[in-house]
Amino acid sequence: MTVASAHGNSPNEVFAAIENASARRLLIVALDEFAARGFHATTTRDVSTKSGLSPAAMYVHYPSKEAMLFQIALVGHSTARDRLRAALAEIDQTAGSAQRLEVILREFTFWHAEHTTVARVCEYELQHLNAEHRAEIDRIRREIEVGVRDEVQRGVDCGEFSVPDVRYATMALTSLAIDIVRWYTPGTGVTPAELADNLAVLGLKMVTA
Template sequence: MARKIGSHSEITGPRIRGAALRLFARHGYAAVSMRKIAAEVGVQAGALYLYTTDKQALLFDLMQDHMTDLLAALHALPPQPDPASKLEQFARFHIGYHVERPEAVFIAYMELRNLTPENFATIESLRRKYEDRLQAILIEGVACGVFTSPDTKMATLALISMLTGVTSWYREGGRLARADVQTLYADMALRAVAKMQG
């Protein structure tokens, strides 16, 4: 992506990205023009093109950065000794990471349809890498006899959907603290795939 060379590039670039993130999340990608982004930043519309090629590039950059940062944070988690511990860690991580970034999460899921086919393929590849991490935990758990699932891929998508849904209603300072929500959802995730005893 083309970025302005000069003393203002480090200031204007993040401001443009921040404005695009807020506006895309609030109004939707299709309803936001480059002129509106420029007004939010406080620059002339033409100045945006010193930083980015077009609105599509801005959307793609926001989505790609969200996914690559998510994957990096996931890979940085400390190793766990067994599938149940790994699933609990994944659930807690997913909720903790996503509730801090509701705008990025909204865009990452709701604006996929507005990506070009090439950009969509790149983002989908990153999403699959994240899903594969959870599916590997479920496959290991089934192999060890602690989880049961007739279709680990479907279970993976269902669990991610459940965990991501927290961002649509959770607010800091509400009835439940974040740690409480993480504990409850981690327990639900474990119960969803736990092998029945007896």
């Protein structure tokens, strides 16, 4: 199963678990606005009216604007983490470090391109969460980061990889995927699969002994 065929099409898929139609529509509109304009520049009025509802309707489904951001961040991060885990679980257990890291890089890059708006909010808008919500998201982020770092370390230990410093190398590898959300616009020629192919090759070469 290739990465490209494993996933459906963006936010509707990511937020499919939200059963109430209005709640889901509100969240998807909020997501688009947060990604395009930023959390603070987005008004609750805008989110509500673009969802076909009155300004007050939002508060039936979410207690505040920040709560919507948290919901987006929580689903986004959880989904990304789960997919990384699933991808690793699917590989032949005798696979070498290079093969395992390539799967991680490909999956992580593809996610950031395919789900650009979710990923953009997850990478850039976390500062607007309150302290508790921020801490909860940070826990998931650490899980992801540790997962990547462990693979790099394993590769270094067995001699497949060679880097000046495992921590900086891990940072560099994740940067390749994360920075996509700063410039990438879907539907303008570049496909997520193309990006994943290119960046996985480059990232792997960066750490290979």
